[in-house]
Amino acid sequence: MIWKFRDKKIEYSKKPVLMGIVNITPDSFSDGGKFFDKKSAVDHALKLIEQGADIIDLGAQSTRPDYCEISPEEEWKRLFPVLKELREKTEIPISVDTYFPFVAEKALSVGADIINDVSGNLSAEMARIIKKYGAGWVIMHSKSGSCREVYDFFIEAENFCKKENVDEKSICFDMGIGFGKSYEQNLELIANIGEYKLKGYPLLVGLSRKRVIAQSGKQKEPEKRIFGNIAAHTVSLLGGADIFRVHDIENEKQGLETASEIKKWIK
16 A cells, blocks of 8 residues: 655555654653654654664654644744755655645645645645645544544545545555543554554654553553554554654564564454
């Protein structure tokens, strides 16, 4: 199976695809602004690529619980210098984590490949931009919901994209772990991916270092949640997840590739 965007494509059916996270924010819950300046952000992205990231996801606005939203202009001001330099240094697919059409179009115009949209809104303006650039579009379910409600949203999104003439091969879905969902709903979604994954579309899992891992593994420090991450990602992979948005590429790659090899022998 192929996920297409711009002049690139990624095969996601045979092995796990790793999306490395680079937070260009001063207030991220997971790394506390460690990569807020351009040099540290670009250096970190290049390190993740060296460790085996298949995609780099740049985010210039925190979406942690109780975050304070910044303007599209401020988000782009943070994002632009990092995206520009990184694009000059690598051909690897670059995703931009934004729900602002203004930022999405700016990012795609300077070389981003994918828009990772956490809004949960089926925006005609965003669809127009995605179609204009032939970009990839990660569409997230971002409110409280059961497996059935996530499935219904994905069907609604699929129909919306067809109506807007967005190439179905450019679409990726995300169940939105940690976005508006209770602890129990997060666990249900991780455990039952087969109930809502749509055939023909890649499914992205974004649970790295999140509260569900903190609660289940009883680990308060985000950077020490790697073992909980790998456990949850393994369950997700066995259930049919394809793309894994993670902070720790090196250890996650080892865990997920091992799980992927074992999965081939499940009868």
